[in-house]
Amino acid sequence: MTYLDNQSSTPIHPEVLKLVTQVMQDNFANPHSQHSGGQQAIHSIDKARRIITEYLGIEFSELIFTSGATESNNIAIQGVILQALQTQEQIEIITTPIEHSSVIETIKALQIAYPEKITIKIIPIDETGIVKVQDIQALLTENTILVSIIHANNEIGTIQPIRDIGRMLKKYNPESVYPLFHSDGAQAIWSEDINLHYANLDLYSISGHKMYAPKGIGALFIKKDTPIQAITYGGGQEYAMRPGTLNTPLIAGLGEAFRLLIIPEHKESLKRVRALRDNLLDKLLQLEGISLNGDRENRLPQNINIASLHKSSDSLVIAADLAGLAISAGSACHSGATQESYVIQAISPPESDYATHSIRISLSQYTSKEEIEEAYTIIKSLI
Numbered sequence: 001m002t003y004l005d006n007q008s009s010t011p012i013h014p015e016v017l018k019l020v021t022q023v024m025q026d027n028f029a030n031p032h033s034q035h036s037g038g039q040q041a042i043h044s045i046d047k048a049r050r051i052i053t054e055y056l057g058i059e060f061s062e063l064i065f066t067s068g069a070t071e072s073n074n075i076a077i078q079g080v081i082l083q084a085l086q087t088q089e090q091i092e093i094i095t096t097p098i099e100h101s102s103v104i105e106t107i108k109a110l111q112i113a114y115p116e117k118i119t120i121k122i123i124p125i126d127e128t129g130i131v132k133v134q135d136i137q138a139l140l141t142e143n144t145i146l147v148s149i150i151h152a153n154n155e156i157g158t159i160q161p162i163r164d165i166g167r168m169l170k171k172y173n174p175e176s177v178y179p180l181f182h183s184d185g186a187q188a189i190w191s192e193d194i195n196l197h198y199a200n201l202d203l204y205s206i207s208g209h210k211m212y213a214p215k216g217i218g219a220l221f222i223k224k225d226t227p228i229q230a231i232t233y234g235g236g237q238e239y240a241m242r243p244g245t246l247n248t249p250l251i252a253g254l255g256e257a258f259r260l261l262i263i264p265e266h267k268e269s270l271k272r273v274r275a276l277r278d279n280l281l282d283k284l285l286q287l288e289g290i291s292l293n294g295d296r297e298n299r300l301p302q303n304i305n306i307a308s309l310h311k312s313s314d315s316l317v318i319a320a321d322l323a324g325l326a327i328s329a330g331s332a333c334h335s336g337a338t339q340e341s342y343v344i345q346a347i348s349p350p351e352s353d354y355a356t357h358s359i360r361i362s363l364s365q366y367t368s369k370e371e372i373e374e375a376y377t378i379i380k381s382l383i
Contacts, residue, residue: 002371002378003326006302007154007187007362012253013212013260020214020253031246032237041248048255055258056204057195058221064238065251068218069186070102072205075220075242076182077106077148079228080203084145084178085117092143094121096131097346099150100184107148119143129158129294129347133168140172144179151204152188155330155343155360156294157303159192166200177227186210186218190261191270191301202226208250212365213257217250269365274301277363280372281306287383293344293358304361307344307354308383316359316382325378328360 003011012020027044029037045065053063066072077093084091091114093107111118121139123131131149147169152159162183169181181200186207188194196204203226208217222228222241234243260266281304284290289309308316313329320327330341345355361375 001324001326002374004361004363004367004371004375005326005328006364006367007157007210007300007360008328009209009215010190010212010364011366012214013257015260016213016253016256019256020249023252024249027248027252031248032235044248044252045246048251048258051255052219052258055261056221057197059224061239062221062224064220064222064242065246065254066218066220066242067216068209069100069184069205069207070218071242072207072218072220073100073102073182073184074106075231076203076205076222076228077103077146078110078231079241080146080180080182080226081110081118082231083227083229085114088143088145089117090119090143091117091145092119092121092141094123094136094139094144094147094179096123096125096149098125098129098153098156098343099148100154100186103148103150103184123149125346127294127347127349128298129153129156129343130298131160131165133161133164136165137168137172140169140179142173146178146180146182148182148184150187151183151185151194152192152300153294153343154187155341156305156347157187157300157362158294159188159298159300162194162201163199170200177225180226187300196221197223203228206254208254208257211257212260213254214250217247217254219254270301273363273365273367276367276369276372277301277304280304280361280376283376284379287380290383291354293354294347302363305344305358306361307348307352307358309357311383312356313341313358314356316379319382320359320378323378323382325375327375328362330358330360 023044027041029041031041031045053060123135149160151162166181180202182203184205190211202223204221206219209215230241237243291307293305317329340355344358348354
């Protein structure tokens with residue numbers, strides 16, 4: 001099987017797997033216990049937290065561990081809005097039509113729960129899949145509490161101007177803590193350098209299994225003094241924001257995945273992946289009836305998302321799988337159910353059927369030239 005669905009989930013890096021296995025065997029004690037076994041486990045967690053916070057340019061206490069970006073998005077959005085409802089009569093949330101479902105559904109649920117108090121504003125977006133700072137600014141009012149914009153889209157791979165957005169938001173109402181700025185960074189961390197304080201972010205969500213760490217582990221950056229309340233309750237772990245016994249081996253694995261981002265080989269991997277991606281994309285775009293979804297330049301180096309006029313997404317994905325190629329019809333966040341892509345729908349002309357005729361191909365740092373050639377041969381034959 002040629003696996004080109006790495007935006008759904010990457011394989012675990014060998015060094016990450018080695019450390020996770022070692023910690024699982026040796027540091028099995030509850031990290032919240034006072035005995036030496038517990039202290040050994042908490043040391044592994046502290047080491048991982050230090051690696052990640054130093055990489056992101058944030059304070060040690062500004063990072064909490066979660067089960068992944070979906071939980072991080074829920075804590076960030078629910079926590080901020082529920083806290084704001086304590087003091088604000090009217091609340092506005094600004095977001096895009098191409099967010100991950102865990103952002104869209106969380107915001108919708110809050111509006112349903114508080115229909116008289118919460119207004120959702122959607123930023124206009126064109127075929128590039130990239131928001132414009134001035135379009136966000138035009139939507140801001142004194143009631144804007146939260147702006148949530150995905151850093152890099154999980155389907156079309158387009159990268160948003162996070163730093164420019166953050167700079168504009170912090171200048172909008174300098175006398176108030178609002179609006180707060182949240183971004184889902186699950187897809188971006190592996191390839192995009194970012195200092196969270198420099199980017200003027202207040203909240204940032206991270207997922208392990210998009211960056212060669214295990215599934216079931218993630219993190220959330222919460223800037224110091226951000227007005228936010230907990231949405232779950234328990235023993236007070238993670239600064240009382242995410243209670244529950246910490247998963248020592250998976251946290252250690254996430255820390256190791258971040259450490260691997262600073263070694264020289266990582267930059268080489270990015271260059272190689274981009275070159276392989278461009279090679280495959282250039283060939284695919286020469287095929288009749290194929291077009292690219294989203295901006296060509298401002299996109300993740302591992303991402304290809306194309307529309308085919310002649311084949312539906314479902315038929316292409318199934319036929320490719322039977323031929324030994326794993327690709328996807330979009331996001332893998334709907335319990336395996338195939339749904340029309342709302343992301344492609346948002347950036348496509350209303351009369352087009354691109355939403356049901358698009359596929360995503362996503363490479364990894366392990367993808368070979370031979371696999372790219374095989375993928376092209378299979379897709380060409382199917383189209």
